[in-house]
Amino acid sequence: MTDLNMQTFEQNKPIGYVVGGGLEANLQVRLTVPPQEVQEGAFVVIDSGTWRFYGLVTDLQLGSTDPRFADEQSELRLPAGLAGLLHGQTLFTNLNVMPVLMIDRGPEPGSLTYEAWRREHPENAAPVTVKTVPSHHAPVRLADAEDIAQIFGEEDNHNIFCVGHTREQGHPVCLNLEKLVQRSSGIFGTTGSGKSFLARMILAGLIHAGHTATLIFDMHNEYGPDSISSDTSQAVPGLKGKFGAQVRLVGLGAKTSFGKLPADFTLEIAQSDITSEDILLLSEELNLNETAATVLSALERDLGDQWFSAFADMRNGAMEQNEDGKLVPAPDSVAFWANQAGVNAKSAEALRSKLDRVMRKDYLVRSTATRGLQEVIDSLENGIHVILSFGEYSNDLDYLLVTNLLTRKIRDRWKKLTEDSYKDKGKQPRPLVVVVEEAHKLLNRGMASQTIFSTIAREMRKYYVTLLIIDQRPSQIYDEVMSQLGTRISGSLGDEDDINAVLSGLPGRAALRGMLAKLQPKEEVLMLGWGVPMPIPIRSRRYDARFWQQVLGNQAQPKTIAEINRSLGFEADDSD
Numbered sequence: 001m002t003d004l005n006m007q008t009f010e011q012n013k014p015i016g017y018v019v020g021g022g023l024e025a026n027l028q029v030r031l032t033v034p035p036q037e038v039q040e041g042a043f044v045v046i047d048s049g050t051w052r053f054y055g056l057v058t059d060l061q062l063g064s065t066d067p068r069f070a071d072e073q074s075e076l077r078l079p080a081g082l083a084g085l086l087h088g089q090t091l092f093t094n095l096n097v098m099p100v101l102m103i104d105r106g107p108e109p110g111s112l113t114y115e116a117w118r119r120e121h122p123e124n125a126a127p128v129t130v131k132t133v134p135s136h137h138a139p140v141r142l143a144d145a146e147d148i149a150q151i152f153g154e155e156d157n158h159n160i161f162c163v164g165h166t167r168e169q170g171h172p173v174c175l176n177l178e179k180l181v182q183r184s185s186g187i188f189g190t191t192g193s194g195k196s197f198l199a200r201m202i203l204a205g206l207i208h209a210g211h212t213a214t215l216i217f218d219m220h221n222e223y224g225p226d227s228i229s230s231d232t233s234q235a236v237p238g239l240k241g242k243f244g245a246q247v248r249l250v251g252l253g254a255k256t257s258f259g260k261l262p263a264d265f266t267l268e269i270a271q272s273d274i275t276s277e278d279i280l281l282l283s284e285e286l287n288l289n290e291t292a293a294t295v296l297s298a299l300e301r302d303l304g305d306q307w308f309s310a311f312a313d314m315r316n317g318a319m320e321q322n323e324d325g326k327l328v329p330a331p332d333s334v335a336f337w338a339n340q341a342g343v344n345a346k347s348a349e350a351l352r353s354k355l356d357r358v359m360r361k362d363y364l365v366r367s368t369a370t371r372g373l374q375e376v377i378d379s380l381e382n383g384i385h386v387i388l389s390f391g392e393y394s395n396d397l398d399y400l401l402v403t404n405l406l407t408r409k410i411r412d413r414w415k416k417l418t419e420d421s422y423k424d425k426g427k428q429p430r431p432l433v434v435v436v437e438e439a440h441k442l443l444n445r446g447m448a449s450q451t452i453f454s455t456i457a458r459e460m461r462k463y464y465v466t467l468l469i470i471d472q473r474p475s476q477i478y479d480e481v482m483s484q485l486g487t488r489i490s491g492s493l494g495d496e497d498d499i500n501a502v503l504s505g506l507p508g509r510a511a512l513r514g515m516l517a518k519l520q521p522k523e524e525v526l527m528l529g530w531g532v533p534m535p536i537p538i539r540s541r542r543y544d545a546r547f548w549q550q551v552l553g554n555q556a557q558p559k560t561i562a563e564i565n566r567s568l569g570f571e572a573d574d575s576d
Ligand SMILES: Nc1ncnc2c1ncn2[C@@H]1O[C@H](COP(=O)(O)OP(=O)(O)OP(=O)(O)O)[C@@H](O)[C@H]1O
Pocket: 189, 190, 191, 192, 193, 194, 195, 196, 197, 198, 229, 230, 231, 232, 472, 522, 523, 540, 541, 542, 543, 544
């Protein structure tokens, strides 16, 4: 990166100068160029003394030295030249600028003290949160590409990933992927605002960078196989076609297919993997009552990890005649088990009939041909990305049950890996990102306390597991989870509550609210939160052939397993 101090104003002329304001009330900047050259959300730079300030334009206001000059259409009455002069003196536009960051630039280059200062500060200082204000009349200019790279990083097609461009001058704005995955993050926007497209690009960046593993719960079959855009009817490449064996396409149940692409494997879940906890979180979906928890814990206590299949084998309401000719519960009935286990027979029977819906799922099997859930976890541990497609099992029950089962296993595994790494001072586990679409189904106020997902959002970052949640209705996600999201990227949102939810827990909400409400559908997003140095609205990167050319270069063909093994230093045959 070039020396921050060597940049001159000439590269990018001032657009105005500071005339008032403060840290709380934002800065007032008198505009010296036509107002149409600046937009709300513009990223501006203010140099004052040894400090460089970075801020965002949050509003533009028309002003006049006296209201009469604004009210009268003097251009109709006076000759054009004179009217121009009068307007220049009396009418103006003020920018409202929210200062966000500042950086110590040291003395002017070439001055007596500069050399000594530079020796003491060989590296450019890092930006810090603003704690002071620029002086009166400090010049203000639009940020250029170098300013933006200084704050957001310079694209390296590895860790620093371009997500879009500034709206005025089209300078690239990047996201630090390593930082992104250190906390949970979210992509929001109304339907059709480009969430899935953006998520696909960020996931491509993560897969290409290679330092994380990703597990994508693909509800609508959008991420793995190639598809067709419903809006433009153009082909939309999926991640499998581009990354080959680095990505495993997993279909839930034997019937899930990916069109022409074969599934890498079929996920069937052993019934012995299901715990009472997994059933309890379906309480709302299955309409379970309070007694269900007691019955479930008795089942687990009595029948061990085979409780689910044993319970499925019991007949509901089966009776037989005893020696005295009386009708009593048959030995293989639910009531018979309940009586001898000391639980209420009616409650057990009610639970058994409500669990019928789960027991009929054909992806829940007594014994799996593959290693089931473990196979997914092993892949992730080895840095292979997994896209789990739900195929025709697309109702909420399937989504809740499977995502929770798998994620619970992941939590246990990553916790163990992290604890082992403390003990043996070994390698830390690979960061894992779990991607969930329609996240409010798993993270709404009612569910959040029960599903594993809120635990992940709140505390799993210590164990290197974070979420990437994608949702149209952020207001329906439990606020405690929303406020934990490190990075938030939001497309246009219509609803006030959704806008407030995206901004929850962040400073400068009032200023950002307007920016979020005015984003262009499909083309613009606002990036904000802990994971980005400062909030910024951008034109989102386009997902097209050029994107793939930039990410993968000429490596047009996906890698085969043999190629990956070779690049990792393992000998492998070329048979695949
Ligand atoms: N970055 C982009 N590059 C190219 N086209 C885009 C981009 N973002 C959005 N689009 C266009 O907008 C359409 C909708 O985008 P997308 O499917 O990502 O919406 P969504 O927010 O995921 O909607 P939903 O909530 O309904 O799933 C796409 O089919 C595409 O035509």
